[in-house]
Amino acid sequence: MKVVVIGNGMVGYKFCEKLVAKNTAANISIVVFGEEVRPAYDRVHLSEYFAGKSADDLSLASKEWYSENGIVLHLSDPVISIDREKKTVFSHAGVTESYDYLVLATGSAAFVPPIPGVEKEGVFIYRTIEDLELMIGWAKKSKKGAVIGGGLLGLEAAKAMLDLGVTNTQVIEFAPRLMPRQIDDAGSKLLHSKLEDLGLTIHTSKNTTAIEGDAAITGMRFSDDSSFDVDMLVISAGIKPRDELARAASLEVGPRGGITVNDNLQTSDPFIFAIGECALHKGMIYGLVAPGYEMATVVVNQLTAIANNTPLGDGGSFTGFDMSTKLKLIGVDVASFGDPFVSGDGVRSIVFDDSVKGVYKRINVSADGKQLLGGILVGDAEQYNMLLQTCKNKVVLPPNTEDVILGARGGEGDAGAGVTSLPDDAVICSCEAVTKGSICDAVKLGYETVDGIKKCTKAGTGCGGCVPMVKDLMLHTMKAAGKVVRNVLCEHFDYSRQELFDLIKLNELRTYDDVLNMLGKGDGCELCKPPVASILASLWNEVILKKGNDTAQDSNDRFLANIQKGGTYSVVPRIPGGEITPDKLIVIGQVAKKYNLYTKITGGQRIDLFGAHLSDLPNIWEELIEAGFESGHAYGKSLRTVKSCVGSTWCRFGLHDSVSFAIRVEERYRGLRAPHKLKGGVSGCIRECAEAQSKDFGIIATEKGWNLYVCGNGGSKPQHALLLASDIDEETCLKYLDRFLMFYVKTADPLTRTATWLNKMEGGIDYLRSVVVHDALGMNAEWEAAMENHVNSYECEWKAAIETPELRKRFTHFVNAPEQKDPTVVFDPMREQKRAKEWK
């Protein structure tokens, strides 16, 4: 059988891909004609071309892919006519090909309204990579832009204009609202104001009557007699099916364009199919890629059944397609699913409209409140996948229906239905039509990574929106199969950090090599050395540079300082609670001057000295220790600082002496090695000047004692600490902290802060409280003893380093010229100090 495909866009390519996959008997030959110079590329993500993606990045398959799969590909060569009687097509370049079956995947062109002046220079359409290249050239000298079209494509084009640097851009929509097909008035209003925040000017109910200018566009005029100056215009007002070839071949077309097809996607000639945006099915043109892919599958199923003379089953008809969409428009989430507008008897709507945060959500629910019929999300579309699945699979809604858009408020448990409640035939990836069942099957077959599942099922390879659900399904399936999701350190250890911690303790291993010999394999690496070294330090409280463990330390720990740009180090002496005497301040100033260091106050109420040469570190520390300072462990995954407010000793509001308590806490836990850095805070009253609730542990004075908060952090994903215990005295507070910290040190994964550790903990803060306060694990006595041991064995590592000759001699840049400093270190002057030279 010979199949000729006219059109090499996304749907035309998908047709080839699916036909190749199903053509196992190799009895179908394929010839493709495409009019563009490139093989099919990803038009959906066209705007990323501006964001730095190349034409190659957008490409769906290389020319080689076609030839490797036996497909003859004619590029830059449109078909100009079809002889249906002789079942032959003729191309522009003179190629003649006969066919058994012909597939029209000619797609669509931009719809250009008949406005006088559209032919002027500076007026563009937005459809192909060539269009984009023309726009890029023109945009360089353009200052005032406009886009005709406030629908999905128009707003994409507006984003393209912003990306091109034409920030003064007006969007002109003929309808009374933006995205009239997808969202309702209220949603549109919100989108409108969000887009205006980004600098776009939006006009609705505006009808362009003329494009003005001589050769090039200079302005636009509208039916309300208004006008404005514009030097670049993009028309993106909709699509027009490419049906001219079909028309010329006397195939039936719709009154407003589109090649008429039946449920089998056959045109009025049964040997000719039409798929994608050129096909008119039941009076509808589908302008999205997912239905186009579905059409490709339907035709592939029919052709392979015919070629192999096998029964067709039910995969040979197209029954319409859900037009649900989710997109991120210029940073604003917009989604609609099911029937977004349905109203009337038997339908109720729940609307959440928060104009402060800029979120609008509407769901339409059946009268009995059990079924989700459709909805709209603007500003926050996180629940889109779940809602779409709930809607499509008619999953019964929970009693408090509003929870599905608002989340459960108070109380426990999941809001509504999770992935587990979906039926097996629920489509998770709508781009590739992959069901929950096939994803779970892939996991059961051993594809236990998201990448593996992507390769095996193709789920998540389209828009990527379903990837979080794919991951959830993978984890659920693995858990249901009784599989522990292995969380091993690296190729040298088949254990998680927690397992290693217990095994090292049980076997009393004390050096990295002993651990590797007994519990691992191979020669180690930068992934397993630091966590193992950290476990050894947590367990045995020995000086970390002890022989055998020195070179297993992460390099900041190895040199007891933080490496900075240019290869010099920074030095942070401990200043417990942020309290420091004038004499000590003077010493820091003197040391900084002597060694020519840049000084800065840190976020943790300490002083950081930057720009120290490696070989100066021991001398600097010798002077600091002489003055009574000790290591601040700024380089280690260990306790950093306990920040305090001034408290009741000076402050007129202070309830207790927060500084004294902070110093006590900091000195108790100094040097404690942990999976990640630890920060604390103590505030003398509820005004919380120490910002203790943003720390791994925070203590706040109350009338009756102290409130203890845990597991907060700043960083990239700030999270407030949660209340663990209230109105407790200092001793109880330290006891709870001992247990909490040891629980964390023992069980967290490498580089996991307490906040993330708690987020992953089943049962959350309630469980943590049951362990730390109520001793649910029966471990508290052991943990308190371990902390006591830590406190008693603490010594300053810098003191040990400068007093031990074989440790001290490692602090040189050149092993064969220890007196010389690295000559490549260069500083630039800045504000009476210096800075590291910018790297290349």
Place this chain on the structure above:
Amino acid sequence: MIAEKTITWFAACSVSDVPANGGVCVKNNDTQIALFHFTRRDEWYATQNECPHRMQMALSRGLIGTQNDEPKVACPFHKKTFSLVTGECLSGDACAIKTYEVKVEDGVVFIGIDE
């Protein structure tokens, strides 16, 4: 015909100057060389000291280890890893580092400089 490489050996330091399973930086005129003693494998390696990613003189301070039995060093700055054998970047970047031959005689470590 294979061109003969001329290697000049220079004495870098003594074996005990280099920490076990770690590295040091050796000065050879104006060149900085990172020298590693992979004690676990009883092997010596030498490479340029400069990490080609951000041009930082720091590879000698990096952690060493293996990836699929290939000896490697990780730069302390951004953990880019390089093969100690071929100098190739194992983190997927195009940059590579220069490697040198090493020999040990009577407790002295020699690095071979090819002209």
